[in-house]
Amino acid sequence: MQYQSQRVAKPYFIAAIGLFVGQILFGLVMGLQYVMGDFLFPAIPFNVARMVHTNLLIVWLLFGFMGAAYYLVPEEAERELVSPKLALAMFWIFLVAGALTILGYLFVPYSSLADMTGNSILPTMGREFLEQPTITKLGIVVVALAFLFNIGATILSGRKTAVSLVLLIGLAGLAVMFLFSFYNPDNLVKDKFYWWWVVHLWVEGVWELILGSILAFVLIKTTGVDREVIEKWLYVIIAMTLITGIIGTGHHYYWIGTPAYWKWWGSIFSAMEPIPFFMMTVFAFNMVNRRRRNHPNKAAVLWALGTGVMAFLGAGVWGFLHTLAPVNYYTHGTQITAAHGHMAFYGAYVMIVLTMISYAMPMLRGREAANSNRSQVVEMWGFWLMTVSIVFITLFLTAAGILQVYLQRMSENPLPFMVVQDKLALFYWLREITGVVFLIGLVVYIASFFVGSREPEASVSPAPAEAGA
Amino acid sequence: MDMHIKTTEQPTRPAQRRYPPGDLALWIFILAELSVFAVFFSAYAFTRAQHVELFSTYQATLDCNSALANTLVLITASFFVVRAVAAIQRDRSAETVRWLWLAVLMAGLFLLIKGHEYAHHLAAGVTLSTNTFYMFYLSLTFFHFMHVILGMLVLLVLAVRTRRGHYSAAEHTDIESGASYWHMVDLVWIVLFPLVYVMR
Amino acid sequence: MTNTRSAWIVYLLLSGLTLFTWGVARAGYSGLGVTLLVLGVALLKGQMIGDWFMSLRGLRGFWRWVIVLWLLLVGGLITAAFMIATGG
Structure with a gap:
């Protein structure tokens, strides 16, 4: 670690992992409620569990992105952060606000929470993923602005690299798009239309820039391949991401009352969205194959490669499966969507945050470059357990989704929603069991931080190029 | 794939070259762009097959x-x-600067005519x-219109940079990349024109 | 090294073929035969741009054929659609 102020990343990473555990626990509660409807009722009804599960995901990924930015930016800009104190203050504000919001979801009826937080003054609550009370949303804006100021001032007053500029554009876009969460028109079509400007343009737009730049950073550090080469790939990937992703928003506009041309625009452009993800896969493997040295942190390289593959599968392939309007006509809002959501979020965003944590955490905890061999082996067990589980969760949900589409929407005698849900119970049980394996994987992953910390660092074996020379 | 390839480093005998002029990363981008247009063109053609009368009329x-x-x-251009x-x-x-400016002028002329x-x-x-x-007509041509704007900006930047002495016979990969991109914009229109x- | 004389020739050919296509449109010809002829001319023009303007002509391997493949793909799909449309 070259700069003292990079240390502020550490609390962000720890909080991210902590909230990740919470997210998975509520996921398991919800998964069980699919098959045992009254489980934990009335303490934690399904809608509350779902809200907590998705909100925790978003919040911990944001913690991860911010931590990643605080670690990455000083090294790229070749200077200390403008204000490490501000970064730390924002950490606590964000954590307390986030925790209070979650506690509010859990212990206060949602409508009372809306009353208590003065939602009627500026109504923004009650919409999927944007359930946060208006004051929490304002808090997010304050934190985001302070964060952007800190990061932006550091980047602009230091060395400017493609990696840090793409990251800055991504983070600024994240903040700007979030502003649409305050726009809450009475017209339901307009409401949904702009709601997607937050949701879609985050995950299929600006977040991909963040993903691309973090991946590029870790690859530069671990492979020793020329920055020029890696940055060229980064430019091509983000250009393609923006061309396909922005108009690709149209794949959410098929059935919400927008003009018909969105069926074409949405289908054609979103069908191309796998391209940048495929480029990312090729990019990651290419750079690792052409590495100039073997980095002792093998776990971080594994996470980076895993991100390339799983993001392509989850976001690219599983997204493509139901993105065309004629297909989506049948699959809209079924378990196919849930399957895609799980693998895409894990493959793209969970894994990139864990890649960064895996790369940076050893240095943040005083290592030269990597953890001990034993710690890395445990971490890689965590990697495989979680990754394989998510693949199976996706497959089970896909099977459930196909069955659901057939029974509920395509067969000669379509069955009602709840009758169909009963028939999917087997897949829901399998998903729940796999979810438990995922939790075990997460526990193993966390254990890797406490294993072998007194043993010496993993050593470097000579790179293929050097060995051959 | 080697992203370092520059034309100037390639053997001079054309038969031995493996990579197109310009940066290979840019060519991968061109491929991606061409696939978007391929999908758009086929969507047009197959939709037309169901509304032949309507399409002919308009x-x-x-x-x-x-x-x-x-x-x-x-x-x-x-x-x-x-x-x-x-x-x-x-x-x-x-x-080079003169030719690039003339090309920019042509691109501008295209935008004027299309705008009209x-x-x-x-x-x-x-x-x-x-x-x-x-x-389809508006979507296809406007998507292409945006590409002309981008291509024009690229040529403009190249003209300015060439004038400032950034390029020479030994190193001009950027010019070849920009040229390849522009030819792609041209190529797409060559198919779009008869089709629509x-x-x- | 780009040959300016061949660039001139290609440029004139491209312009001439464009005028031909325009002439077909002005004369109001229609029908599958004429339509496919016009498409063929476009593909030929595309091929000339790829070979001479993009300088793919002297390469070997994948990149030699990349524009040809794209043209064949697009041309094939459009031809199929137009044949379906005329019920042939």
């Missing part, structure tokens, strides 16, 4: 003379770009929701 409302002019303008590359290969950067066509449609009250043909304006 194709007749398009201004074929403007399209001819625009095709010639784009081809001319491409020719100028070829001359610009040829000039920098011979280390005549002043000449759009103004005409707009005045006639045509929108994306008028009918399926106009939806002529083929009924």
Whole structure:
């Protein structure tokens, strides 16, 4: 670690992992409620569990992105952060606000929470993923602005690299798009239309820039391949991401009352969205194959490669499966969507945050470059357990989704929603069991931080190029 | 794939070269762009197959003379770009700057003519929701229009940088990349022109 | 090294073929035969741009054929659609 102020990343990473555990626990509660409807009722009804599960995901990924930015930016800009104190203050504000919001979801009826937080003054609550009370949303804006100021001032007053500029554009876009969460028109079509400007343009737009730049950073550090080469790939990937992703928003506009041309625009452009993800896969493997040295942190390289593959599968392939309007006509809002959501979020965003944590955490905890061999082996067990589980969760949900589409929407005698849900119970049980394996994987992953910390660092074996020379 | 390949590093005998002129990363981008247009063209053709009458009727409302002019303008721009590359290969950067500016001028002319066509449609009250043909016509040509703007900006930047002495016979990968991108914009229009304006 | 004389020739050919396509449109010809002829001319023009303007002509391997493949793909799909449309 070259700069003292990079240390502020550490609390962000720890909080991210902590909230990740919470997210998975509520996921398991919800998964069980699919098959045992009254489980934990009335303490934690399904809608509350779902809200907590998705909100925790978003919040911990944001913690991860911010931590990643605080670690990455000083090294790229070749200077200390403008204000490490501000970064730390924002950490606590964000954590307390986030925790209070979650506690509010859990212990206060949602409508009372809306009353208590003065939602009627500026109504923004009650919409999927944007359930946060208006004051929490304002808090997010304050934190985001302070964060952007800190990061932006550091980047602009230091060395400017493609990696840090793409990251800055991504983070600024994240903040700007979030502003649409305050726009809450009475017209339901307009409401949904702009709601997607937050949701879609985050995950299929600006977040991909963040993903691309973090991946590029870790690859530069671990492979020793020329920055020029890696940055060229980064430019091509983000250009393609923006061309396909922005108009690709149209794949959410098929059935919400927008003009018909969105069926074409949405289908054609979103069908191309796998391209940048495929480029990312090729990019990651290419750079690792052409590495100039073997980095002792093998776990971080594994996470980076895993991100390339799983993001392509989850976001690219599983997204493509139901993105065309004629297909989506049948699959809209079924378990196919849930399957895609799980693998895409894990493959793209969970894994990139864990890649960064895996790369940076050893240095943040005083290592030269990597953890001990034993710690890395445990971490890689965590990697495989979680990754394989998510693949199976996706497959089970896909099977459930196909069955659901057939029974509920395509067969000669379509069955009602709840009758169909009963028939999917087997897949829901399998998903729940796999979810438990995922939790075990997460526990193993966390254990890797406490294993072998007194043993010496993993050593470097000579790179293929050097060995051959 | 080696992203380092630059034409100048390649063997001089053409038969031995493996990579196209310019940066390979840019060529991967060109491939991605071409696939988007391929999907768009096929969507147009297969949708037309279900509405032949409608498409023919409204194709007749398009201004074929403007399209001819625009095709010639784009081809001319491409020719100028070829001359610009040829000039920098011979280390005549002043000449390169001139050819690039002429190409930018042609691109601007394309935008003017196309803009005039759009103004005409707009005045006639045509929108994306008028009918399926106009939806495709406007979407396809406007998506291409945006590419002309991007290509023009690229050529503009190249002209300025060449003038500042950034490029020489030994190092001009950027010019070849920009040229390849521009030819792609031209190539797409070469298919778009007959498909939308002529083929009924 | 780019040859300016061949660039001139290609430029004139491209312009001439463009005028031909325009002429077909002005004369109001229609029908599958004429339509496919116009498409063929466009593909030929595309091929000339790829070979001479993009300088793919002297390469070997994948990149030699990349524009040809794209043209064949697009041309094939459009041809199929137009044949379906005329019921042939």
